[in-house]
Amino acid sequence: MTELLKPDAQALEKAARIIKDGGVVAFPTETVYGLGADAGNPDAIARIFAAKGRPQDNPLIAHIWDVSMLPGVISGELPPWARALADRFWPGPLTMILPKGERVCPDCTAQLDSVGVRLPGNEWARELIKASGVPIAAPSANTSGRPSPTTAAHVYDDMKGRIPLILDGGQAKVGVESTVIDARTFPVRILRPGGITKEMILGALGDVEVDAGVMRPLAQNEVARSPGMKYRHYAPKGSLTIVEGEAEKAAGKIIELYDGFGGEKCIFAAEAHLPMYGGRNAVSLGKDKREAAQKLFALLREMDDLGVQAIFSEAVDETDIGLAVMNRMGRAAAFNIIKV
Ligand code: TXA
Numbered sequence: 222m223t224e225l226l227k228p229d230a231q232a233l234e235k236a237a238r239i240i241k242d243g244g245v246v247a248f249p250t251e252t253v254y255g256l257g258a259d260a261g262n263p264d265a266i267a268r269i270f271a272a273k274g275r276p277q278d279n280p281l282i283a284h285i286w287d288v289s290m291l292p293g294v295i296s297g298e299l300p301p302w303a304r305a306l307a308d309r310f311w312p313g314p315l316t317m318i319l320p321k322g323e324r325v326c327p328d329c330t331a332q333l334d335s336v337g338v339r340l341p342g343n344e345w346a347r348e349l350i351k352a353s354g355v356p357i358a359a360p361s362a363n364t365s366g367r368p369s370p371t372t373a374a375h376v377y378d379d380m381k382g383r384i385p386l387i388l389d390g391g392q393a394k395v396g397v398e399s400t401v402i403d404a405r406t407f408p409v410r411i412l413r414p415g416g417i418t419k420e421m422i423l424g425a426l427g428d429v430e431v432d433a434g435v436m437r438p439l440a441q442n443e444v445a446r447s448p449g450m451k452y453r454h455y456a457p458k459g460s461l462t463i464v465e466g467e468a469e470k471a472a473g474k475i476i477e478l479y480d481g482f483g484g485e486k487c488i489f490a491a492e493a494h495l496p497m498y499g500g501r502n503a504v505s506l507g508k509d510k511r512e513a514a515q516k517l518f519a520l521l522r523e524m525d526d527l528g529v530q531a532i533f534s535e536a537v538d539e540t541d542i543g544l545a546v547m548n549r550m551g552r553a554a555a556f557n558i559i560k561v
Pocket residue numbers: 250252253254255256279280281282314316318330333335336337339341359360361362397398399400401412413446447448449450
């Protein structure tokens with residue numbers, strides 16, 4: 222039995238009790254829903270991996286409610302550049318990879334000597350961590366390989382019968398997972414783009430690198446700096462093809478591909494471009510990049526539910542949160558991107 226509760230004081234107490242007892246609870250964050258358990262308890266960590274069907278070598282990130290919880294989660298002090306980012310962007314959608322402390326068990330980080338730490342912006346998430354009294358390990362609350370859940374209903378679809386409780390905090394605001402950076406050295410390096418953008422980090426620190434794995438697949442012999450990069454994420458059941466280029470040209474190519482495809486199909490397009498697709502099955506990616514980030518995972522899930530076999534999507538420009546959108550779309554498409 223999986224219970225769905227609005228996160229009031231009573232539900233939070235119940236959730237915190239489950240976490241303290243070594244169980245798993247799904248909870249809202251500002252990015253996507255997380256599947257949380259005590260980061261220091263290997264049995265609890267094993268339950269997360271089992272519920273998701275997650276590969277054992279993919280580490281989990283540890284969530285803290287306040288910077289006062291950092292000692293022991295990381296070892297040593299925050300380097301000055303990491304402190305500057307924490308001051309500016311925490312609470313918020315930023316995960317920093319730092320040397321692991323003893324409060325996080327080795328299974329949580331898949332035996333790595335580093336740990337990803339995040340101080341989430343969602344108040345319910347922070348309340349839950351505070352009430353639990355332990356750092357909470359939490360991957361996105363989807364079955365491994367599915368799009369991350371942005372509503373409690375998405376979590377329920379994937380986790381019903383596998384976990385006792387889902388806290389329903391409504392729709393996630395950002396819609397894509399946190400920015401992951403390697404913060405052990407300067408300049409910091411973006412391993413996964415998200416709501417704290419390259420431009421924002423550049424503005425705060427004056428320098429930033431973007432890992433090559435962000436916008437292309439890894440070569441056979443290449444070592445992933447972040448284990449998550451190895452896996453094909455967000456794979457829709459049908460195929461996804463992205464067409465990148467000037468709006469009218471891209472629309473022309475999308476129409477050609479769409480009209481030539483025989484099965485269940487749809488088009489993802491910017492709201493303003495919908496009229497270009499005539500009577501075809503075109504759905505809106507929203508008015509801007511921010512809305513596209515919010516809607517993308519829900520749209521991919523919806524198309525799976527409808528049995529869509531081919532999606533043809535416009536690209537969004539790769540500035541600001543557009544880089545995160547294109548990273549997720551690119552991975553969902555196995556980087557099948559046509560340039561026109
Ligand atoms: O927004 C988010 O970050 C959500 C919410 C729930 O907080 N969580 C999330 O976790 O997206 P997950 O496990 O789905 O993605 C974490 C990513 C993975 O790609 C993982 O490989 C990488 O971060 N990661 C975690 N720890 C790492 C480490 N020590 N070194 C390198 N990469 C790491």
